[in-house]
Amino acid sequence: GAVVSQHPSRVICKSGTSVKIECRSLDFQATTMFWYRQFPKKSLMLMATSNEGSKATYEQGVEKDKFLINHASLTLSTLTVTSAHPEDSSFYICSARLSSGIRETQYFGPGTRLLVL
Amino acid sequence: GESVGLHLPTLSVQEGDNSIINCAYSNSASDYFIWYKQESGKGPQFIIDIRSNMDKRQGQRVTVLLNKTVKHLSLQIAATQPGDSAVYFCAENEENSWGKLQFGAGTQVVVTP
Numbered sequence: 768g769a770v771v772s773q774h775p776s777r778v779i780c781k782s783g784t785s786v787k788i789e790c791r792s793l794d795f796q797a798t799t800m801f802w803y804r805q806f807p808k809k810s811l812m813l814m815a816t817s818n819e820g821s822k823a824t825y826e827q828g829v830e831k832d833k834f835l836i837n838h839a840s841l842t843l844s845t846l847t848v849t850s851a852h853p854e855d856s857s858f859y860i861c862s863a864r865l866s867s868g869i870r871e872t873q874y875f876g877p878g879t880r881l882l883v884l
Numbered sequence: 885g886e887s888v889g890l891h892l893p894t895l896s897v898q899e900g901d902n903s904i905i906n907c908a909y910s911n912s913a914s915d916y917f918i919w920y921k922q923e924s925g926k927g928p929q930f931i932i933d934i935r936s937n938m939d940k941r942q943g944q945r946v947t948v949l950l951n952k953t954v955k956h957l958s959l960q961i962a963a964t965q966p967g968d969s970a971v972y973f974c975a976e977n978e979e980n981s982w983g984k985l986q987f988g989a990g991t992q993v994v995v996t997p
Contacts, residue, residue: 769930799983810973810987811928860927864983871983872918875927 790861
C-alpha cells in the first residue's frame with residue numbers, strides 16, 4: 768500500500784514553454800501533498816504544500832506564479848512549471864501524506880526529471 | 885536556525901556487516917522522525933519512523949534509535965546487503981507544522997563485497 772505515482776518520469780522542453788507534472792496517490796486519499804525539488808547530490812527542498820480544495824502554501828523564495836499547484840481531488844495534485852528556463856531543470860518529487868491513527872507519514876513518488884533546453 | 889543534519893556524508897560498509905547512520909537535529913519541538921532511502925534517480929522510500937515518546941523501534945533488518953537528550957537519531961541496518969547501497973535521509977516533523985518535513989543532508993552508503 769501507500770503508492771504514489773508521478774507522470775511524466777522525465778521531460779525535455781524548450782525554454783519558455785510550460786510543463787505539467789502530475790502526482791497521484793494510488794491506493795489512499797491524501798488531503799495534503801507536498802512538492803520538492805532536488806539538485807544532484809543534494810537533499811530535498813520543500814517547495815510547497817498542496818491542500819485539496821484550497822490554495823497551496825509556498826515556502827519562502829518559491830515563486831507561486833512560476834510554480835502553479837492545483838490539488839483538484841484527494842488523489843491528484845499537479846505542478847505546472849510556467850515559462851520554464853534552463854535554471855528550472857531539476858528533479859521534482861512529490862509526496863502524499865497518509866494519516867493512520869496517530870501516524871502521519873509522507874510517501875514519495877518516483878520523481879520527475881525536467882530538462883529545459 | 886533549526887536544522888537537521890548528518891555527521892557523515894559517506895559510509896562504506898562491507899557486505900554482511902552492520903551499518904549505523906547518524907543524524908543530529910536541533911529543533912526541540914520535533915516530535916516525529918522518519919528515515920528514507922533514496923536510490924539513484926528514484927524518489928525517497930520510507931524505511932522506518934519513530935515518535936518522540938519512544939527510544940527505539942525495530943523493523944525488518946532496521947532499527948531506529950532516538951536520544952532526545954542529545955537530539956540524536958540513528959538508523960542501524962543489520963547484515964548490510966548490496967541492495968542497501970543508497971543515500972539515506974533522516975527527516976523530522978515539528979508538532980503542529982501540518983506534516984511538513986525537514987530533511988537532513990543525506991548519507992551515501994556504499995556496500996562493498
